[in-house]
Amino acid sequence: MAKTPPRLQILSLSRRFGATSAVSDVSLEIHAGEVTCLLGPSGCGKTTLLRLIAGIEEPDAGEVRISGNIVVGRGLQVATEKRSVGLMFQDFALFPHLTVSENVAFGLIGRNLDRQARIDELLHKVRLEDLRDRYPHEISGGEQQRTALARAIAPRPRIMLLDEPFSSFDDRLRDRIREETLDILRDEGAAVLLVTHVPSEAMRVADQIALMRAGRIVQVGPPLTLYSNPVDRETAEYFSDLNVVHGVVRDCRVSTLFGEFPAPGMADGTDVEIMIRPQHVRMDFDRESQVPPPSQQDGQPARGEVSRSVFLGNESLVEFQMEADASRLKARVPAIFLPQPGQKFWLRLVRDRCFVFPCAIQSKKDHTTLSPH
Helix, strand or coil, rough: CCCCCCEEEEEEEEEEEEEEEEEEEEEEEECCCCCEEECCCCCCCCCHHHHHHHHHCCCCCCEECEEEEEEEEEEEEECHHHHCCEECCCCCCCCCCCCCCHHHCCCCCCCCCCCCCCCCHHHHCCCCHHHHCCCHHHHHHHHHHHHHHHHHHHHCEEEEECCCCCCCCCCHHHHHHHHHHHHHHHHCEEEEEEEEECCHHHHHCCCEEEEEEEEEEEEEEEEEHHCCCCCHHHHHHCCCCCEEEEEEECCCCECCCCCCEEEECCCCCCCEEECCCHHHEEEEEEECCCCCCCCCCCCCHHHEEEEEEECCCCCCEEEEEEEECCCCEEEECCCCCCCCCEEEEEEEEHHHHHHHCCCCCCCCCEEEEEEEC
């Protein structure tokens, strides 16, 4: 079945502020009813990109199309209020002198709609019927957020831009309010672009993630793709801690204390980093120093001594010092597992969960290190 044309299409969009390139050659597509998370660290250009889409900023180059129609580019700059774009920011910006109902009605100014019917529909949808005559200072933060949402979607925008609107809530309330909000937006058929710097939030709610770094989108895809097939080390370590083993390519292979790893397409002499997440390190008790045989899936074992173990609530973190070179390695295991310092284990790396990338600095010659993430 053919996929419908994108609701929002960004083509080679760029914006500079003096010598700083805030957004550089960004292209992205979002479909109706789809949630895309724009993920990246503070200062990478996420909010600037939202402002360009909304028309608050003008780009230096590129195009923005909504439902196939150009709203930015080729000499055209459609006014913000004519783009059918809704905005929600960290500050809900409710009018303090207006009631909940009046704040929602503000989004319908100048629209030929059955205003009262739409207001009633939205107050029911966000569960605020009984609070319609309250003022913003008389309702909770979650209720203020739902009022802001109802106001933003009142005119039925085709695109909804969310700039970390849930960041002020505690974890449990944030999860509930975010899921309720996105369910409503999907039900409204909006194409949603949600800005966040929290990888776990993006993994939890997104249909696709667009990872942004230094003004550029470095990888786009479903959450599982970015997690399991990152394009580079920085992408991999953005989603979790990494154990990093250094080596040098010889005949398309890398020799390490955990055995050989394939390095297809890499030239001899290339310094590489073999990375694996702590949850993909396998542990076996050291039984009278007998070396377990290599396995096809997990390769060659290497012995490590427990230096510390910590229970984290739903899993345990165990830190090791490797016997071969005194390097350090971390492993995560489900539930409670707290071996004592000094205990020895044979450790293996699950081969199909390892990432191999060229070193950013080719002069590195140390062997096994832990990512500082």
